[in-house]
Amino acid sequence: MEILIKPIVTEKMTSQGEKFNRYGFLVARKANKLEIKRAVEDLYGVNVESVNTINIAGKNKTRYTKSGIMKGRTAAAKKAVVTLAKGETIDFYSNI
Numbered sequence: 001m002e003i004l005i006k007p008i009v010t011e012k013m014t015s016q017g018e019k020f021n022r023y024g025f026l027v028a029r030k031a032n033k034l035e036i037k038r039a040v041e042d043l044y045g046v047n048v049e050s051v052n053t054i055n056i057a058g059k060n061k062t063r064y065t066k067s068g069i070m071k072g073r074t075a076a077a078k079k080a081v082v083t084l085a086k087g088e089t090i091d092f093y094s095n096i
Contacts, residue, residue: 003031003039007092008079021084027053029078036080047085054079 008024016022027036033051040048058076062069084090 001028001030003028003035004043007090009092016081017089021086021089023082023084023090025080025082027078027080029055029076031078031080033080036082040082044090046088046090048082049085050083052081052083054081 005026005028008026010024013022013024016024025036025040031039033053036051036053037048040046040051056077056079059074061072061074063072064070
């Protein structure tokens with residue numbers, strides 16, 4: 001099972017990374033905090049202080065089209081906000 005799916009690179013997460021040394025990741029829904037911590041430390045070579053997780057439920061969506069009403073559902077997801085130890089950073093743009 002792949003724990004880290006992708007980093008969350010938004011304006012809000014970038015400012016939190018600069019101010020509070022926090023970084024966001026989209027993670028597997030069955031991953032727990034210990035597995036997330038271990039995966040971040042192994043992949044980026046940093047010391048993780050804490051991990052906060054957020055479960056995002058899927059939502060029902062309705063769209064009115066020419067051919068009628070189309071109904072669907074967005075996928076559920078899980079996010080993790082990782083706080084690093086002082087003096088450590090993650091650079092998502094180094095591989096580009």
